[in-house]
Amino acid sequence: MKVNIKDLKWYGRNFDYKGVRYFDYSCSGFEFCFTGKKAVATILSDPNRQKKTERGIIGVYVTEVADPSKYKGSSFWESFPSGKDFEPVRLELTKEENECLLFESPVEKTVVIKVLKLSECAFGMAGLKKLEITGEVVKGAARSSHAPRIEFIGDSITCGYGIEGVWEKDTFCTGQQRPDKSYAFLTAQALGAEFQLCSWSGIGIISNYTDPATVMLPETQWLMPACWPYTDKSGQLRLKLEPEVWDQARFSPDIVVINLGTNDTSWVRGLEDRRLAYVAGLRQLIEAVHRRSPKAKICCCLGIMGQELCDSVKEACKLFSKDFPSVPVKTVKFDLQKEADGIGADWHPSAVTHKKAAKKITAALREWC
Numbered sequence: 443m444k445v446n447i448k449d450l451k452w453y454g455r456n457f458d459y460k461g462v463r464y465f466d467y468s469c470s471g472f473e474f475c476f477t478g479k480k481a482v483a484t485i486l487s488d489p490n491r492q493k494k495t496e497r498g499i500i501g502v503y504v505t506e507v508a509d510p511s512k513y514k515g516s517s518f519w520e521s522f523p524s525g526k527d528f529e530p531v532r533l534e535l536t537k538e539e540n541e542c543l544l545f546e547s548p549v550e551k552t553v554v555i556k557v558l559k560l561s562e563c564a565f566g567m568a569g570l571k572k573l574e575i576t577g578e579v580v581k582g583a584a585r586s587s588h589a590p591r592i593e594f595i596g597d598s599i600t601c602g603y604g605i606e607g608v609w610e611k612d613t614f615c616t617g618q619q620r621p622d623k624s625y626a627f628l629t630a631q632a633l634g635a636e637f638q639l640c641s642w643s644g645i646g647i648i649s650n651y652t653d654p655a656t657v658m659l660p661e662t663q664w665l666m667p668a669c670w671p672y673t674d675k676s677g678q679l680r681l682k683l684e685p686e687v688w689d690q691a692r693f694s695p696d697i698v699v700i701n702l703g704t705n706d707t708s709w710v711r712g713l714e715d716r717r718l719a720y721v722a723g724l725r726q727l728i729e730a731v732h733r734r735s736p737k738a739k740i741c742c743c744l745g746i747m748g749q750e751l752c753d754s755v756k757e758a759c760k761l762f763s764k765d766f767p768s769v770p771v772k773t774v775k776f777d778l779q780k781e782a783d784g785i786g787a788d789w790h791p792s793a794v795t796h797k798k799a800a801k802k803i804t805a806a807l808r809e810w811c
Contacts, residue, residue: 445573450474451515451582453558454638455688457673459681462486464569466677468601468621468639471500471558472570475513475521478577481544481555486569487535488680495615498566501530501622502544503556507580510552515582517589518636521554530558534617535566552580561616562601564642567677590635590811591693593738594626595670595731596701598643599746599791602627607787614787623793625746626699628800633811638693640670647702647723648716649709660709666702667727671734695738697810698731699803700724703744703751710751717754724758732762732769739810740769745776746791746799774806 447463454470456463464486465471474481487498505521507513514520523530533542544555559568594600602621604614612618621627621639630637644651647667649660669675675685703720710716728740742755752775759771776799779785784792791799 443575443577445474445575445579447570447573449579450573453518455640455673457678457686459683462569462571464567464674464677465559466563466567466674467559468562468619468641469558469627470638471556473515473554473556474573475507475510475515475552475554475580475582476575476577477510477550477552477580478575479548479550480546480576482574483542483544483557483570484572485535485540485542486538486571487540487566488538489536489566490538491680492566496565497561497616498535498559498568499561499616499619500533500535500542500568501558501560502533503530503558504545505554507552507554510580513552513554513580513582515554517634519631519634522556530622532560532617535568539571550577558622560621561619562603562621562641562643563674563676565616567680590633590697591695592630592633592635592637592697592699592807593693593695593735594637594639594641594699594701595666596626596639596641597645597705599704600624600626600639600641600701601643602796603643604787604790605793605796607790609785609787609789612787618787620793623796625796625799625803628797629804629807632800632804633807635811642666642669644705645669645702646705646709647727648719649706651705652708654708654711667723667730671730690734695735697807698735698738698740700727700731700740700742701744702727703755704747707748707750712750717751720751721754721758721761724755725761728758728762728771729766732766740771741774741803741807742771743774743776743803746779746795747789749775749778770810772806774803776802
């Protein structure tokens with residue numbers, strides 16, 4: 443039985459092209475419940491455009507349902523696997539067209555299957571072309587209107603970069619990315635929130651990451667203020683499409699979390715004129731977020747990988763609040779990561795550090811939920 447792509451429950455940003463639905467951002471994907479023995483998805487990717495270490499990775503999460511009549515599907519977290527030792531099945535998208543076995547059982551079972559993009563948007567694409575099951579779909583209810591909705595705008599930290607790598611031992615590969623272990627995912631889980639991530643490794647507001655020892659100009663080719671407004675600018679450009687502006691009606695957040703500045707620090711380098719440019723850029727991004735989501739509360743955070751710009755984040759928020767005093771805005775200064783908690787690939791935070799950051803920002807956002 444072929445399942446209509448539009449009948450699935452979708453999460454995160456996605457777009458359709460030639461009958462394929464692309465879901466490229468971290469933790470974007472789909473869910474369905476069925477009673478049967480087998481489910482196979484055909485997923486398109488672009489491995490020939492990437493290094494072998496940068497191929498797309500998806501995670502498959504399967505939860506057995508004892509009573510199909512109780513499946514509602516009204517929340518992302520309703521059927522998400524519990525237990526600290528649970529691990530999804532990770533599938534690498536090594537071909538342009540990948541036949542991905544999502545579930546197989548010798549006996550008929552009722553299961554909820556979630557497929558989420560674990561590698562980030564900057565690397566291999568993922569597009570669902572076809573979903574076939576041996577069995578019958580179990581239909582759920584409409585999405586709950588009571589759960590808070592959070593949008594996270596960030597860089598590699600939000601993408602879960604290098605969580606499963608080890609500093610000074612491993613070099614980055616997409617197989618180490620675990621956005622489902624990132625502070626953003628854990629915060630949404632703690633608050634029972636629907637969520638989406640718009641995140642990209644190395645990205646900044648006035649400059650992406652630059653090597654202070656060798657680079658004397660800012661890296662401005664792919665900045666967040668020029669990326670965030672679009673559904674999937676990178677993916678649509680790869681398909682030679684004009685990028686479409688994200689439709690706010692598809693996901694209207696109650697809270698927007700902005701975690702940007704870690705990469706800008708590599709360009710600011712303690713110089714006041716550059717620092718002021720960062721403050722102005724962040725203040726403008728906050729206003730852009732407010733204008734698109736006028737009812738959303740806004741939280742700006744920074745500090746896990748460096749705290750040089752934490753005071754600048756506060757300054758940008760104060761400048762915004764002067765002009766928009768009725769908009770709830772707050773800042774969260776994360777604790778600097780510690781070697782005792784482990785360090786991931788390329789000096790990125792470990793799973794332990796992400797848990798600590800999630801605990802801190804969850805406490806800060808709880809009053810808004």
